[in-house]
Amino acid sequence: MIHLPLVRQGPLRALAIRVVMACSLVLLAVAVIYADRDGYRDVNEDGLTLLDCFYYAVVSLSTTGYGDITPATQAARLVNVLFITPARVLFLIILVGTTLEVLTDQYRKGLRVSRWRRKLKDHVIICGYGTKGRAAVAALLETGYEKNRIVIVESREAGVRQAQASGFVVIEGDATRSAVLNDADVKNAKSVIIATDRDEASVLITLTVRQLTAGQVRIIAAVREQENAALLKQSGAHHVIVSSSTAGRLLGLTTTAPPLIDVVEDLLTPGQGMALAMRSAERAEVGRNPRELVTLVVALIRRGKVVPLGGEQALSIETGDLLVYIRDDETATNGVSV
Known part of the structure; x- marks a missing residue:
C-alpha cells in the first residue's frame, strides 16, 4: 500500500460527523413541524402527533412524499418553502456527499500516485524507518537531497505514520517481497539503503533487490x-x-583519544564545521598531485575504486577522478557531502 504525504481526517470520524449532521437536521425539521402542527392536514383528520411529525419530516427530507400529510395553511406552506425544501437538499448533500467524497478521494489518490510514478526517477529507497533509517534520511536531507526523491519502505504501523507525518512517500509492506519493492519502483532507483533491525532480513532484501534490478x-x-x-x-x-x-571502534577511540571522537563526529555531520565531501576533478587539476591542491584531498575515487594518498607513491589526478576532500563552512556550497 502506497501512502503519499497527506494529512486528512479519518473515514470513520468523517462518517460519524455526517450521521450526526443528518440526525440533527431531522430533529430540527421535526421541531419546526411540531411547532406548526395545526397547519398540516392529515388524511385521518385527527391532528399530528409527535410520531406523525417524525414521519412527515423523514419522508419529506428523503423526497419520498406519500402525500398523506400536507401543509394546509399559508404559514405551514411558507415553512415548507423556506425551511423544509432547503433542508431536503442539505439532507441529500450530507448523505450523497459521503459516497461522493469516498469516490473522489479514491480517484484523487489514484491520480496522485500516477503523477508521483511518472516523476519518480533516480530516487533513493530506504528499507526500514527505525533509528538507522531515520539517520540515513537525515543525512540525505542535510546534503541537499529532496524529500520527493526519497521513498520509505516500512512494515511497522508506527514507522509508517511517522514517515508519512514527516512528509515522505511510504510503501507499507515487507521489503523482502518483490511486489512491495516494485511499488517503490526499485528498477528506476538510484540506490537502496537497507536499514532493518535484523541481519537475516537485510540479506533477503539484498537478494530480492539484486534479482529485480x-x-x-x-x-x-x-x-x-x-x-x-x-x-x-x-x-x-x-x-x-x-x-x-x-x-566499538568509536568507543575504543573515545577511550584512548577522546578528542578524536569529536573530529570524527564533525566530519560525519554535514553543515557543521568540517565535513567530508566529494567532487569531480577540474580540468586544470588533471595531471597534478592531489597534495598540491589548496583543497585538502584525502583520497581519490578512480573507476569506482578508492585510491588512498598515503605512502610515498606519487599520484597524479586523471580525467574522471573524484576527489574526496575535507571542506569547511566557507566551501560548503562546492561539491557533494558524503
Whole structure:
C-alpha cells in the first residue's frame, strides 16, 4: 500500500460527523413541524402527533412524499418553502456527499500516485524507518537531497505514520517481497539503503533487490554482526556497514583519544564545521598531485575504486577522478557531502 504525504481526517470520524449532521437536521425539521402542527392536514383528520411529525419530516427530507400529510395553511406552506425544501437538499448533500467524497478521494489518490510514478526517477529507497533509517534520511536531507526523491519502505504501523507525518512517500509492506519493492519502483532507483533491525532480513532484501534490478541499482546495507557482512557482499550489496564494529571502534577511540571522537563526529555531520565531501576533478587539476591542491584531498575515487594518498607513491589526478576532500563552512556550497 502506497501512502503519499497527506494529512486528512479519518473515514470513520468523517462518517460519524455526517450521521450526526443528518440526525440533527431531522430533529430540527421535526421541531419546526411540531411547532406548526395545526397547519398540516392529515388524511385521518385527527391532528399530528409527535410520531406523525417524525414521519412527515423523514419522508419529506428523503423526497419520498406519500402525500398523506400536507401543509394546509399559508404559514405551514411558507415553512415548507423556506425551511423544509432547503433542508431536503442539505439532507441529500450530507448523505450523497459521503459516497461522493469516498469516490473522489479514491480517484484523487489514484491520480496522485500516477503523477508521483511518472516523476519518480533516480530516487533513493530506504528499507526500514527505525533509528538507522531515520539517520540515513537525515543525512540525505542535510546534503541537499529532496524529500520527493526519497521513498520509505516500512512494515511497522508506527514507522509508517511517522514517515508519512514527516512528509515522505511510504510503501507499507515487507521489503523482502518483490511486489512491495516494485511499488517503490526499485528498477528506476538510484540506490537502496537497507536499514532493518535484523541481519537475516537485510540479506533477503539484498537478494530480492539484486534479482529485480539485475545488479544495476546500488545497494547499501547495515548489519549488526561482522560475520554477516561477507554474506551480504555475496548477496549483492555494494557497501556494507557493520554497526556493532563501527560503534566499538568509536568507543575504543573515545577511550584512548577522546578528542578524536569529536573530529570524527564533525566530519560525519554535514553543515557543521568540517565535513567530508566529494567532487569531480577540474580540468586544470588533471595531471597534478592531489597534495598540491589548496583543497585538502584525502583520497581519490578512480573507476569506482578508492585510491588512498598515503605512502610515498606519487599520484597524479586523471580525467574522471573524484576527489574526496575535507571542506569547511566557507566551501560548503562546492561539491557533494558524503
